[in-house]
Amino acid sequence: MKTIAVYSSKGGVGKTATAVNLSYAALEQNKRILLCDMDSQGAASYYYRIKPKKKFNRTKLLKGDFLQFIRETDYPGLDLLPAHFSFRNLDLALTSEIDQPDRTALRKLLYVLEDEYDYVFLDCPPNLTLLSENIIVAADCVVTPVVPTTLSVLALEQLLKLFRKVACDKKKLLAFFSMVEKRKSMHAGVMKKYLKYPIFLRQSVPFMADIEKMGLYRKPVAAGPTRSVAPQVYRALWQEIMERRLKG
Numbered sequence: 001m002k003t004i005a006v007y008s009s010k011g012g013v014g015k016t017a018t019a020v021n022l023s024y025a026a027l028e029q030n031k032r033i034l035l036c037d038m039d040s041q042g043a044a045s046y047y048y049r050i051k052p053k054k055k056f057n058r059t060k061l062l063k064g065d066f067l068q069f070i071r072e073t074d075y076p077g078l079d080l081l082p083a084h085f086s087f088r089n090l091d092l093a094l095t096s097e098i099d100q101p102d103r104t105a106l107r108k109l110l111y112v113l114e115d116e117y118d119y120v121f122l123d124c125p126p127n128l129t130l131l132s133e134n135i136i137v138a139a140d141c142v143v144t145p146v147v148p149t150t151l152s153v154l155a156l157e158q159l160l161k162l163f164r165k166v167a168c169d170k171k172k173l174l175a176f177f178s179m180v181e182k183r184k185s186m187h188a189g190v191m192k193k194y195l196k197y198p199i200f201l202r203q204s205v206p207f208m209a210d211i212e213k214m215g216l217y218r219k220p221v222a223a224g225p226t227r228s229v230a231p232q233v234y235r236a237l238w239q240e241i242m243e244r245r246l247k248g
Protein backbone atom coordinates (compact mmCIF):
# COMPACT_ATOMS: atom_id res chain seq x y z
CA MET A 1 0.00 0.00 0.00
CA LYS A 2 1.21 3.48 -0.89
CA THR A 3 -0.19 6.67 0.57
CA ILE A 4 -0.48 9.78 -1.59
CA ALA A 5 -1.37 13.05 0.13
CA VAL A 6 -2.65 15.90 -2.00
CA TYR A 7 -1.63 18.83 0.12
CA SER A 8 -1.02 22.58 0.09
CA SER A 9 -1.32 25.17 2.83
CA LYS A 10 -3.01 27.36 0.23
CA GLY A 11 -6.76 27.14 -0.35
CA GLY A 12 -8.46 26.72 -3.71
CA VAL A 13 -5.43 25.51 -5.68
CA GLY A 14 -7.04 22.29 -6.94
CA LYS A 15 -6.21 19.77 -4.17
CA THR A 16 -9.63 18.16 -4.14
CA ALA A 17 -9.97 18.13 -7.94
CA THR A 18 -6.58 16.40 -8.03
CA ALA A 19 -7.35 13.84 -5.29
CA VAL A 20 -10.67 12.94 -6.92
CA ASN A 21 -9.27 12.57 -10.42
CA LEU A 22 -6.00 10.87 -9.48
CA SER A 23 -7.86 8.30 -7.39
CA TYR A 24 -10.04 7.58 -10.43
CA ALA A 25 -6.98 7.37 -12.72
CA ALA A 26 -5.47 4.80 -10.31
CA LEU A 27 -8.74 2.84 -10.31
CA GLU A 28 -8.63 2.66 -14.12
CA GLN A 29 -5.50 0.55 -13.65
CA ASN A 30 -7.52 -2.00 -11.69
CA LYS A 31 -6.04 -1.10 -8.34
CA ARG A 32 -7.81 -1.08 -4.97
CA ILE A 33 -8.21 2.53 -3.96
CA LEU A 34 -9.25 4.38 -0.83
CA LEU A 35 -9.77 8.13 -0.83
CA CYS A 36 -9.76 9.65 2.67
CA ASP A 37 -11.47 13.00 2.87
CA MET A 38 -9.52 14.76 5.60
CA ASP A 39 -11.17 18.14 5.01
CA SER A 40 -14.22 18.95 7.12
CA GLN A 41 -15.66 20.82 4.11
CA GLY A 42 -16.26 17.36 2.63
CA ALA A 43 -15.70 18.34 -1.01
CA ALA A 44 -14.19 15.00 -2.07
CA SER A 45 -17.07 13.16 -0.38
CA TYR A 46 -19.48 15.46 -2.24
CA TYR A 47 -17.88 14.76 -5.63
CA TYR A 48 -18.19 11.03 -5.00
CA ARG A 49 -21.78 11.45 -3.74
CA ILE A 50 -21.08 10.13 -0.27
CA LYS A 51 -22.42 11.47 3.00
CA PRO A 52 -20.76 10.69 6.34
CA LYS A 53 -22.62 8.48 8.75
CA LYS A 54 -23.94 10.52 11.68
CA LYS A 55 -22.10 8.35 14.20
CA PHE A 56 -18.69 9.03 12.66
CA ASN A 57 -16.49 11.77 14.17
CA ARG A 58 -12.85 12.71 14.75
CA THR A 59 -12.63 10.93 18.12
CA LYS A 60 -13.55 7.65 16.42
CA LEU A 61 -11.06 8.36 13.65
CA LEU A 62 -8.24 9.01 16.11
CA LYS A 63 -9.09 5.88 18.08
CA GLY A 64 -8.77 3.83 14.91
CA ASP A 65 -12.46 3.05 14.87
CA PHE A 66 -13.04 4.10 11.27
CA LEU A 67 -13.13 0.97 9.10
CA GLN A 68 -16.88 0.61 9.58
CA PHE A 69 -17.35 4.12 8.15
CA ILE A 70 -15.54 3.47 4.86
CA ARG A 71 -18.08 3.49 2.02
CA GLU A 72 -18.12 2.06 -1.49
CA THR A 73 -18.40 4.66 -4.25
CA ASP A 74 -20.31 4.20 -7.52
CA TYR A 75 -17.07 2.78 -8.94
CA PRO A 76 -16.21 -0.75 -7.77
CA GLY A 77 -12.72 -0.87 -6.31
CA LEU A 78 -12.79 2.75 -5.18
CA ASP A 79 -13.82 3.30 -1.55
CA LEU A 80 -14.07 6.54 0.36
CA LEU A 81 -13.71 7.53 3.98
CA PRO A 82 -16.00 10.55 4.22
CA ALA A 83 -15.09 13.71 6.07
CA HIS A 84 -16.98 14.73 9.15
CA PHE A 85 -17.72 18.25 10.36
CA SER A 86 -15.73 17.51 13.53
CA PHE A 87 -12.56 17.03 11.43
CA ARG A 88 -12.18 20.82 11.47
CA ASN A 89 -10.64 20.45 14.92
CA LEU A 90 -8.43 17.46 14.14
CA ASP A 91 -5.43 19.54 15.13
CA LEU A 92 -6.73 20.31 18.58
CA ALA A 93 -7.61 16.67 19.06
CA LEU A 94 -4.16 15.52 17.96
CA THR A 95 -2.55 17.89 20.46
CA SER A 96 -4.83 17.26 23.41
CA GLU A 97 -4.90 13.46 23.27
CA ILE A 98 -1.19 13.28 23.98
CA ASP A 99 1.35 15.26 25.99
CA GLN A 100 3.81 15.73 23.17
CA PRO A 101 2.69 16.72 19.67
CA ASP A 102 2.45 13.42 17.84
CA ARG A 103 3.48 13.53 14.19
CA THR A 104 3.05 9.82 13.68
CA ALA A 105 -0.58 9.38 14.77
CA LEU A 106 -1.98 9.35 11.23
CA ARG A 107 0.69 6.98 9.96
CA LYS A 108 -0.13 4.53 12.76
CA LEU A 109 -3.84 4.79 12.00
CA LEU A 110 -3.31 3.92 8.35
CA TYR A 111 -1.31 0.72 9.08
CA VAL A 112 -4.53 -1.22 9.42
CA LEU A 113 -5.32 -0.61 5.72
CA GLU A 114 -2.01 -2.07 4.54
CA ASP A 115 -3.44 -5.26 3.00
CA GLU A 116 -6.75 -3.78 1.92
CA TYR A 117 -5.68 -1.19 -0.65
CA ASP A 118 -2.99 -0.58 -3.24
CA TYR A 119 -3.25 3.20 -2.99
CA VAL A 120 -4.66 5.45 -0.29
CA PHE A 121 -5.21 9.08 -1.28
CA LEU A 122 -5.59 11.84 1.31
CA ASP A 123 -7.49 14.97 0.32
CA CYS A 124 -6.10 17.48 2.80
CA PRO A 125 -7.44 20.75 4.19
CA PRO A 126 -5.55 23.97 3.48
CA ASN A 127 -3.56 24.62 6.63
CA LEU A 128 -0.08 24.45 8.08
CA THR A 129 -0.50 22.73 11.43
CA LEU A 130 0.17 19.55 13.36
CA LEU A 131 -2.25 17.76 11.03
CA SER A 132 -0.05 18.86 8.11
CA GLU A 133 2.98 17.37 9.90
CA ASN A 134 1.07 14.12 10.39
CA ILE A 135 0.13 14.10 6.71
CA ILE A 136 3.71 14.60 5.57
CA VAL A 137 4.98 11.85 7.85
CA ALA A 138 2.22 9.40 6.85
CA ALA A 139 2.52 9.86 3.09
CA ASP A 140 4.84 8.00 0.75
CA CYS A 141 4.30 10.85 -1.64
CA VAL A 142 3.05 14.40 -1.08
CA VAL A 143 1.64 15.92 -4.25
CA THR A 144 1.21 19.67 -4.11
CA PRO A 145 -0.67 21.71 -6.72
CA VAL A 146 0.91 25.09 -7.43
CA VAL A 147 -1.04 27.75 -9.33
CA PRO A 148 1.64 29.63 -11.30
CA THR A 149 1.53 32.77 -9.18
CA THR A 150 4.03 34.16 -6.69
CA LEU A 151 1.83 33.42 -3.67
CA SER A 152 1.43 29.79 -4.61
CA VAL A 153 5.18 29.42 -5.02
CA LEU A 154 5.51 30.93 -1.53
CA ALA A 155 3.25 28.16 -0.20
CA LEU A 156 5.61 25.63 -1.79
CA GLU A 157 8.57 27.26 -0.03
CA GLN A 158 6.70 27.04 3.29
CA LEU A 159 6.02 23.39 2.62
CA LEU A 160 9.72 22.75 2.05
CA LYS A 161 10.38 24.47 5.39
CA LEU A 162 7.88 22.14 7.03
CA PHE A 163 9.67 19.14 5.51
CA ARG A 164 12.90 20.36 7.09
CA LYS A 165 11.17 20.89 10.44
CA VAL A 166 9.85 17.34 10.60
CA ALA A 167 13.07 15.96 9.07
CA CYS A 168 11.21 14.31 6.22
CA ASP A 169 12.85 13.20 2.99
CA LYS A 170 12.21 15.98 0.45
CA LYS A 171 12.25 13.39 -2.32
CA LYS A 172 8.71 12.44 -1.44
CA LEU A 173 7.46 15.92 -2.32
CA LEU A 174 6.29 16.45 -5.90
CA ALA A 175 4.78 19.70 -7.18
CA PHE A 176 2.85 20.38 -10.35
CA PHE A 177 1.37 23.49 -11.89
CA SER A 178 -2.40 23.61 -11.45
CA MET A 179 -5.15 25.70 -13.06
CA VAL A 180 -2.69 26.91 -15.67
CA GLU A 181 -3.77 29.68 -18.04
CA LYS A 182 -0.90 29.95 -20.47
CA ARG A 183 -2.16 33.18 -22.03
CA LYS A 184 -1.55 34.90 -18.70
CA SER A 185 1.96 36.27 -18.78
CA MET A 186 2.43 35.73 -15.03
CA HIS A 187 1.59 32.02 -15.38
CA ALA A 188 3.96 31.60 -18.32
CA GLY A 189 6.73 33.50 -16.49
CA VAL A 190 6.44 31.57 -13.22
CA MET A 191 6.37 28.23 -15.05
CA LYS A 192 9.42 29.12 -17.12
CA LYS A 193 11.31 30.02 -13.97
CA TYR A 194 10.39 26.98 -11.87
CA LEU A 195 9.78 24.05 -14.23
CA LYS A 196 13.52 23.43 -14.41
CA TYR A 197 13.56 22.32 -10.77
CA PRO A 198 13.28 18.55 -10.34
CA ILE A 199 10.60 18.91 -7.67
CA PHE A 200 8.18 19.90 -10.47
CA LEU A 201 6.44 17.27 -12.52
CA ARG A 202 6.51 17.85 -16.29
CA GLN A 203 2.74 17.39 -16.51
CA SER A 204 0.65 20.37 -15.46
CA VAL A 205 -3.13 20.74 -15.27
CA PRO A 206 -4.68 23.52 -17.36
CA PHE A 207 -7.62 25.57 -16.20
CA MET A 208 -10.50 23.71 -17.86
CA ALA A 209 -14.25 24.22 -17.77
CA ASP A 210 -14.76 20.44 -17.54
CA ILE A 211 -12.87 20.31 -14.25
CA GLU A 212 -14.84 23.25 -12.90
CA LYS A 213 -18.06 21.45 -13.88
CA MET A 214 -17.28 18.43 -11.70
CA GLY A 215 -19.39 20.10 -9.02
CA LEU A 216 -22.36 19.91 -11.37
CA TYR A 217 -22.04 16.25 -12.33
CA ARG A 218 -20.49 15.06 -9.07
CA LYS A 219 -18.20 12.65 -10.87
CA PRO A 220 -14.49 12.49 -11.67
CA VAL A 221 -13.95 14.08 -15.10
CA ALA A 222 -13.21 10.73 -16.76
CA ALA A 223 -16.59 9.36 -15.61
CA GLY A 224 -18.54 12.45 -16.68
CA PRO A 225 -19.72 13.73 -20.06
CA THR A 226 -16.37 15.18 -21.11
CA ARG A 227 -14.97 15.67 -24.58
CA SER A 228 -11.89 17.49 -23.40
CA VAL A 229 -8.42 16.18 -22.65
CA ALA A 230 -8.97 16.53 -18.88
CA PRO A 231 -9.08 12.73 -18.23
CA GLN A 232 -5.85 12.23 -20.19
CA VAL A 233 -4.20 15.04 -18.26
CA TYR A 234 -4.91 13.33 -14.92
CA ARG A 235 -3.87 9.92 -16.29
CA ALA A 236 -0.56 11.40 -17.43
CA LEU A 237 -0.10 13.15 -14.07
CA TRP A 238 -0.74 9.86 -12.23
CA GLN A 239 1.67 8.02 -14.53
CA GLU A 240 4.40 10.54 -13.85
CA ILE A 241 3.83 10.43 -10.08
CA MET A 242 4.10 6.64 -10.14
CA GLU A 243 7.26 6.72 -12.19
CA ARG A 244 8.88 9.39 -10.03
CA ARG A 245 7.90 8.13 -6.62
CA LEU A 246 5.80 5.01 -6.33
CA LYS A 247 7.40 2.33 -8.49
CA GLY A 248 9.69 -0.24 -6.97
Ligand SMILES: Nc1ncnc2c1ncn2[C@@H]1O[C@H](COP(=O)(O)OP(=O)(O)OP(=O)(O)O)[C@@H](O)[C@H]1O
Binds near residue numbers: 012039124213
Ligand atom coordinates in the same frame (compact mmCIF):
# COMPACT_ATOMS: atom_id res chain seq x y z
N1 LIG B 1 -7.82 22.67 -13.42
C1 LIG B 1 -8.94 23.32 -13.08
N2 LIG B 1 -9.63 24.03 -14.00
C2 LIG B 1 -10.75 24.71 -13.66
N3 LIG B 1 -11.27 24.72 -12.44
C3 LIG B 1 -10.62 24.03 -11.48
C4 LIG B 1 -9.44 23.29 -11.73
N4 LIG B 1 -9.04 22.70 -10.59
C5 LIG B 1 -9.93 23.04 -9.66
N5 LIG B 1 -10.89 23.85 -10.18
C6 LIG B 1 -12.03 24.47 -9.51
O1 LIG B 1 -11.52 25.44 -8.61
C7 LIG B 1 -12.17 25.38 -7.36
C8 LIG B 1 -11.16 25.00 -6.25
O2 LIG B 1 -10.67 23.70 -6.55
P1 LIG B 1 -10.49 22.61 -5.41
O3 LIG B 1 -11.71 22.55 -4.57
O4 LIG B 1 -10.04 21.37 -6.05
O5 LIG B 1 -9.32 23.32 -4.60
P2 LIG B 1 -8.78 22.94 -3.14
O6 LIG B 1 -7.34 23.27 -3.15
O7 LIG B 1 -9.18 21.57 -2.79
O8 LIG B 1 -9.59 23.99 -2.24
P3 LIG B 1 -9.68 23.97 -0.63
O9 LIG B 1 -8.37 24.53 -0.17
O10 LIG B 1 -10.83 24.88 -0.33
O11 LIG B 1 -9.90 22.57 -0.19
C9 LIG B 1 -13.29 24.37 -7.51
O12 LIG B 1 -14.47 25.04 -7.87
C10 LIG B 1 -12.81 23.49 -8.67
O13 LIG B 1 -13.87 22.95 -9.38
Ligand SMILES: [Mg+2]
Binds near residue numbers: 015017043123125
Ligand atom coordinates in the same frame (compact mmCIF):
# COMPACT_ATOMS: atom_id res chain seq x y z
MG1 LIG C 1 -10.24 20.83 -1.10
